[in-house]
Amino acid sequence: MNKVILLKKRPVGRPTLHDFQFSSAAIPVPPAGKVLLKALYVSVDPYLRGRMNDSKSYVSSFEIGKPMQSGTIAQVVDSKHAEFRKGDYVSGNLEWKEYQVSNGDGLAKVDGKVSPLSSYLGVLGMTGLTAYLGLTEIGIPKAGETIVVSGAAGAVGTVVGQVGKITGCLVVGITGTDEKAALLKSKFKFDDAINYKTSHNLKEAIRIACPEGVDIYFDNVGGEISDAVLSNINKHARLPVCGAISQYNDSKISSGPRLQPILLTKSATMRGFIVSDFSAKFPAAFKQLASWLKEGKLTYAETIVEGFENIPQAFIDLFDGKNKGKMIVKI
């Protein structure tokens, strides 16, 4: 049998298990020109929450009654496609199915001997590229500058901080537990890390951690954490907006202090992006990340949950920050 997870209904606010439907189907047989894939690792990512809404988002909405989709590492178990052989490992944006047929579009072969298969969903995959390209193309860090990253212990944040350190910047992470803050300093070599949940005055804590002010704020969360960082930015600051996890479950856009006055007085640039904005730069970025990884300059963390049926819960747990680094479900 072939297990499948469908979108049952659109979440109102925070997603729950009731928004998903577990189903089953026969294992398909690939026709000519196609491959049969078996999912090995499924990525869950905060941005998927936007795709569960009916509203226009920056990626198209999931349909009710249809399978959910996300980044997946799969193995080719049967091939009638000239470019893929049985046993090949591939990465692609696949449906939440144990087995599925693909015509090969959007699949990229990955090599578990170069780096563990799961890393192609994280540091060498979408989140690594997002971190590297958002920081280098929008943040444009220079040695000696100060970078603050929110959601710092997540899959994107951990790479942002390390790339910042490689560049010669002072790097401060904002995260939600003392354990994660300690990990950022020990494993990921951040200069400092702030637990926003226990900080009595986040604005002041950032000011102290960033004695020269903030040149780059890599924003994964939005909301009040970002307000606190913005009050510490320097002239000509750059603010890549990568995510807004604090806002994803809001049914309407929340209010906060208007940003135009501070962007104006600081001649600062705030730019939203999705990694595909920089798709032309994927090969060079991948090569750089893989090279740093091999040289030991870059490391990563994964939170691996086991079992196909646990994909929805792993996704929901992202909104509680239960992951350290990349959240991945091993099938």
Add this chain to the structure above:
Amino acid sequence: MNKVILLKKRPVGRPTLHDFQFSSAAIPVPPAGKVLLKALYVSVDPYLRGRMNDSKSYVSSFEIGKPMQSGTIAQVVDSKHAEFRKGDYVSGNLEWKEYQVSNGDGLAKVDGKVSPLSSYLGVLGMTGLTAYLGLTEIGIPKAGETIVVSGAAGAVGTVVGQVGKITGCLVVGITGTDEKAALLKSKFKFDDAINYKTSHNLKEAIRIACPEGVDIYFDNVGGEISDAVLSNINKHARLPVCGAISQYNDSKISSGPRLQPILLTKSATMRGFIVSDFSAKFPAAFKQLASWLKEGKLTYAETIVEGFENIPQAFIDLFDGKNKGKMIVKI
């Protein structure tokens, strides 16, 4: 006697005449290496409001008991400086005094035979450069795109719209009276103009005026007008933030819908600036504006108030939108 206008106290909210002090002094005699200047035209500009606060702004604060300052066209009436002769006309950031001594720093000679003297405070001065450089360097307009500009009938807005038309864009202005809206369409060739004060649903009015959505929003005002424009932006929109006149008199930053979610979903860029960010490009920008002016491709409007003692009231009137184009006081 030499009339002088000082900052008497820092305004709370909207400035009033009581915030200024009229004073007088002897007409100075220039020592060796200096010139004596007589003010002819004094510029009043919304950004001066920020300099009246004690808070850090993007330009330094005026001091209480000291003269106010702004862009001024003056004539050299006595010179002991090698580079200036009696009779020369100059532009500079001068004190609100009928007569003052200068060492020549920051003074630029202007030629009333090339363009009327007052135009060096507007279309060929700071506001023209602000419009041209903010639009071309941050907005980066391409033929066929749609530009919305707020504060459209002001000194900056009228130039933004015309440069947009020269570039081949659809240009829509937002302004505060029907008379100004009509002027934008007739004199400045805007494709459309919206009176935000009589519009029952500004967001919808902008949607109708911009059938292809908004690619560039040149923001002079901030606040709810900008909220309405932002809900109509296209993917990869560019948003130069030039001013926030609606917010300048607020004693604290007001709240509004958070911007990060829309910047994120639209991969949009919002960038605050001050014209001096682009000072390396002043000569080329001046040349382009002067050339368009000479060819008749660019026109301008001025609201000229007469009398040195009316400088403060002319400044205050900016916040009621009493100017069309550049507000200037003729001495």
